[in-house]
Amino acid sequence: MEPHAKTVRRYWDAAEARDWLLFGSVLADDVVYELHQTRERIRGREAYLQFNTEYPGDWHVTIERIVADAAGASCWAMFAVGEESMAGISFFTFDSAGAIATIQDFWPESYDPPPGREHLTERF
């Protein structure tokens, strides 16, 4: 497995286990986390750990796909809170030591299909 894919797996495994020491260990000191949809940015491991430890809700993560190459990685995971489930997508870059340097997160919400394409689509 690509080393960056392993790191992404460890990142989500640590988050699922609320093992913040392990979670912090895969982050660069000066990691930058961006939420593209809200245009929020968090700088540094300490602040990003605090964001995660303070994040509300008993959420649980299941990895659907990891794609990784020498330049970075992306991950599509599903996040369940009770009966609800939503996708979360992250794009990662890494520093020369292999620690996560940047994370860009996307949280696409469900919506109803617009009319006019029922002749081409089925629902799942």
Add this chain to the structure above:
Amino acid sequence: MEPHAKTVRRYWDAAEARDWLLFGSVLADDVVYELHQTRERIRGREAYLQFNTEYPGDWHVTIERIVADAAGASCWAMFAVGEESMAGISFFTFDSAGAIATIQDFWPESYDPPPGREHLTERF
């Protein structure tokens, strides 16, 4: 460049150029396209080409990131319609000939940050 990364670039370049012959050439005959948020699925190159040729709006695509490995690829692109711009994210798999076998698309929309984390975030 990973062959799958080249194929993803060709896919979006062809879509941007409205070159539907080229666009179709990177798709497997039995390509499956899924819109995860609406739970819509389109089966086959012909239907997926029709979906794209019928898609409304004078949109333009700019690739932000492509990540590719032997098993697949993902792409984050920005889609502009007039002054508006939004992200689109796709995960791809490929058949043994290198054609696109599956596409799973995500269209995350902008939203306002929830309160309670202003002590950790800046805006960009």
